[in-house]
Amino acid sequence: MDGDAEAQKQLKIQTKTEFEQAIIFYYQQKYSAAKEIFLNIFHINPEDKAVKLYLKRCKKSQIYGIPEEWKKDIVITDK
Numbered sequence: 678m679d680g681d682a683e684a685q686k687q688l689k690i691q692t693k694t695e696f697e698q699a700i701i702f703y704y705q706q707k708y709s710a711a712k713e714i715f716l717n718i719f720h721i722n723p724e725d726k727a728v729k730l731y732l733k734r735c736k737k738s739q740i741y742g743i744p745e746e747w748k749k750d751i752v753i754t755d756k
Contacts, residue, residue, distance in 0.1 A: 688722040699731065706743060708735045 689696075699714035712735040718728050 685722070685724060689725065692718045692721055692725075696728070703731060703735065706738070708739045711735050712739070 695714050695718055699711045699718070702708075702711035702714065712732065715728050715732045715735065718725060719732065722728065
C-alpha cells in the first residue's frame, strides 16, 4: 500500500477483512465464493490491482482447474 494514493489506502483498509476471506476461499479452491467476494471488493475499489489479479485467477481456475503442482504444495490451516 505504500505506493497507493491516500484514497486507495482507505479503500483497501475498508475491504481488508473481505479480501482476506476471499484469499482463504481461493486457496481452499472455493473459486466461486472467492470470486463473489473479489467482485464485491472490485465494485467498491475498481483500481485494486490485487483484486483484479485474483479475479482473473479465479476465472481461469474455474475453467481449467488448478495446476497439478498446487495439489502437492497447498496447505491451509484454520486459526
